[in-house]
Amino acid sequence: xxxxxxxxxxxxxxxxxxxxxxxxxxxxxxxxxxxxxxxxxxxxxxxxxxxxxxxxxxxxxxxxxxxxxxxxxxxxxxxxxxxxxxxxxxxxxxxxxxxxxxxxxxxxxxxxxxxx
Amino acid sequence: xxxxxxxxxxxxxxxxxxxxxxxxxxxxxxxxxxxxxxxxxxxxxxxxxxxxxxxxxxxxxxxxxxxxxxxxxxxxxxxxxxxxxxxxxxxxxxxxxxxxxxxxxxxxxxxxxx
Numbered sequence: 001x002x003x004x005x006x007x008x009x010x011x012x013x014x015x016x017x018x019x020x021x022x023x024x025x026x027x028x029x030x031x032x033x034x035x036x037x038x039x040x041x042x043x044x045x046x047x048x049x050x051x052x053x054x055x056x057x058x059x060x061x062x063x064x065x066x067x068x069x070x071x072x073x074x075x076x077x078x079x080x081x082x083x084x085x086x087x088x089x090x091x092x093x094x095x096x097x098x099x100x101x102x103x104x105x106x107x108x109x110x111x112x113x114x115x116x
Numbered sequence: 117x118x119x120x121x122x123x124x125x126x127x128x129x130x131x132x133x134x135x136x137x138x139x140x141x142x143x144x145x146x147x148x149x150x151x152x153x154x155x156x157x158x159x160x161x162x163x164x165x166x167x168x169x170x171x172x173x174x175x176x177x178x179x180x181x182x183x184x185x186x187x188x189x190x191x192x193x194x195x196x197x198x199x200x201x202x203x204x205x206x207x208x209x210x211x212x213x214x215x216x217x218x219x220x221x222x223x224x225x226x227x228x229x230x
Contacts, residue, residue, distance in 0.1 A: 004158075033215030045206060045221035052216070091158060095215035102147050102166070102213030103174060106158035 002027040004094050006107035013082045014115050020067075021077045021110050023092030031097030034068070034075045035104070040088040048090070051075065053097070079112075087114040118143045122207050122222035129197055130230055137192045137225050139207030145220075147213045148190040152176065153204040153224075162205075165190055166213060197229045 004025045013019035025034070036048040051059045051068050058066050063083075067076045079086055092107040120141045129135055141148065149164040151174075161174030165184040179201055181193040190209075194201060205225045210217035 009156075031215070035218070043204065043224040043226075045208075045224075047218055050218060095219075097215045099213050099215065101161070101172070101174065102149060102164055102210065103161045104149075104151075104159070104208075104219055106160075108156055108158045 002029070002032075002094055002096070002105050004092055004105050004107040006092055006110050008110045009108070010111045010113070012113040012115060013079070015082055015084060017082055018078060018080045019082055019112065021079075021090050021092075021112065023075045023077070023107055025073050025075060025092070025094050025105075027073070027094065027096075029096055033095050033097060034066075035093040035095070036064070036066070036075075036077045037091045037093060037106075038086075038088045039091065039109075040085075045091075049077065082114050084114050084116060087112055118220070120207055120209050120220050120222040122205075122225050124225060125223065126226045128228045128230065131198055132196050135194050135197060135227075137194075137205060137207075137227070139190045139192065139222060140188050141190075141207075141209040141220070142188065143209065143211075143220065144187065145209040145211055146187070147211070147217070148184065148207065148209045149174070149219070150180070150182065150190070150192050151206045151208065153206065159206065162192070164213075194227075197227075199229050201227065202229045203227060 150162040151159040163182040207222040208219040
């Protein structure tokens with residue numbers, strides 16, 4: 001069975017600094033997708049970034065980028081130039097490329113605090 | 117605006133009193149799903165639906181029911197709620213069930229069962 005692990009329950013960063021959130025996963029599949037979702041206090045689940053396993057190039061979205069290490073099964077999120085609005089809970093998630101359940105498997109979440 | 121709409125946002129009820137949380141999407145998505153979020157556990161899938169009249173259990177289906185009579189609607193039914201169903205619930209939808217289709221989430225329903 002696939003699993004996703006976020007080992008950092010809480011992280012903090014100074015405004016304008018860079019922070020990296022860790023995520024590891026376990027799967028025997030070769031076709032899969034990885035995601036980072038942001039959940040601010042409003043509870044909304046916002047897709048931050050997506051990575052296809054078959055792509056070697058790391059995904060980037062403005063200040064957000066990932067370090068995808070397929071052999072190590074690691075998928076970390078780097079937030080550059082942190083802003084107060086980045087404060088939220090971040091979830092790492094996995095989904096099989098061809099799934100019969102469509103299930104998104106989530107990690108436990110990391111709460112990010114941004115200090116002014 | 118493309119969205120998934122859940123209602124209500126907050127719900128407080130008593131043990132055993134049947135309730136329904138509604139979910140509707142306006143994106144013509146085939147796939148819909150329900151998750152519950154609990155501290156330290158992330159989100160876990162309750163039920164999912166591949167299309168109209170096609171539903172199946174996820175990882176934590178006990179105590180829940182769903183129906184998919186129309187493509188846009190996917191209500192979550194708690195026939196006899198218990199305190200261990202106190203949680204934050206999310207409805208989600210996507211074009212298909214494969215990984216290339218990102219899930220779109222509703223804004224969540226905070227349920228408290230006393």
